[in-house]
Amino acid sequence: MVRFGSLIAAAALSYFASGTVNAASGPSVAVSILPLHSLVSSVMAGVGEPTLLIPRQVSPHYYSLRPSQVRAISKADIVFWTEPTFLPYLSKAARGSKAKLVSLGKLSSVVRYKAREGGVWEGHDHGDHGDHGDHGDHGDHGKGHDKHGDHGKDHDKHGNTDDHMDKHTWLDPLNARAMTEGIVRTLISVDPANASRYKSNGADLRKTLTALVKRIDGEVSVVRGKSFIVFHDAYQYFENRFKIPASGSVLAHSGGAPSAKRLYQIRKKILSKNTVCVFREPQFDSKLAESLVNGTGARIGTIDPIGSSLEPGPSAYALLIRNLASSLVDCLKSG
The missing domain is CATH 3.40.50.1980 (Nitrogenase molybdenum iron protein domain)
Known part of the structure; x- marks a missing residue:
């Protein structure tokens, strides 16, 4: 450390x-x-x-x-x-x-x-x-x-x-x-x-x-196996490196708007698989994520693939990855 x-x-x-x-x-x-x-x-x-x-x-x-x-x-x-x-x-x-x-x-x-x-x-x-x-x-x-x-x-x-x-x-x-x-x-x-x-x-x-x-x-090991949904399909490199796979995403990897069929599949997944968290991103409106978890036991968390709150400079990359991990753990450990 x-x-x-x-x-x-x-x-x-x-x-x-x-x-x-x-x-x-x-x-x-x-x-x-x-x-x-x-x-x-x-x-x-x-x-x-x-x-x-x-x-x-x-x-x-x-x-x-x-x-x-x-x-x-x-x-x-x-x-x-x-x-x-x-x-x-x-x-x-x-x-x-x-x-x-x-x-x-x-x-x-x-x-x-x-x-x-x-x-x-x-x-x-x-x-x-x-x-x-x-x-x-x-x-x-x-x-x-x-x-x-x-x-x-x-x-x-x-x-x-x-x-x-x-x-x-x-x-x-x-x-x-x-x-x-x-x-x-x-x-x-x-x-x-x-x-x-x-x-x-x-x-x-x-x-x-x-x-x-x-x-x-070491940090993410405590929440491996928990089910979660990401808002934007941007995280599979992080997921695979640290063996903490998401169950799905609201948006496609390109950030395009989701179809009604996709939203139905995500909502069904949240209801049927005991999803602990749905993660939104600060660059996008939170209303869609809120509507998906409404009436379920899932929580809303926030993760960021870019580092919208970070000051540019040498330390930003490590902080980005550390913040991503801590946000995942903070939301998932409650489930």
Whole structure:
């Protein structure tokens, strides 16, 4: 516990203690969402500060870029995002940009799963969804960079198109650790003068993420086996890493509005399977979740895949995962 806290504190301290000479010489970097921004911030600590493109308080699925954000993309040396098809409006804004576009969610060392279908997933097995096993502290074995203009459908190693893949890859901390390798490598390729700093920061971040997995695994163990429904199908990477599977989701993985059939299935699931909690998200109205649990014994909890309440910076990613775990445990342990 002490070591975990000290690693987080060290990352934050180096972030705010960056020298003006190094910061002035660092590359211009833009990052799509807060969890990835936190990882990049950690690696860039002492060199520069990346720009966060999508505000943390909104759902990325329903956002429209402002002119200032489009300009940030056009002026960037590097743009880090999950992958082009996750947020198509970012891909559109990046057309014609000279920036190096890096799809962290498509690095070959990142575990990827197919998106789940339907509103309920009883007995759902992740094993055939492209899990490449545990990550070691090794580098990525692929490029992970998008060629300009190559934003069409791609395929993973199992022949699945990107449209069928769940792109919320960052919610597995071991995926985040694999992404860290890609971030370090990319920054060094653009800014070799600060290579030693990037390597050192990356090594510290990987240690932090390894400690984070051990901590969360212990915390959620007390509620394994409890039935719960998530609002937005964004959590299977977290669920699979920590062996705490949800029973279904109100919205599809893309955040699209649920059909009447889907809502009926979810309501039936809550009533028939002794569901303990239905989790809403701060980016969405709570009325739908409230209507689903009305007249049942299920409680409403709140979980957040983005970190809407967190300040951007190196410590945000670990706090995001810790908050997600504690919110799950707090709601489920009462059932």
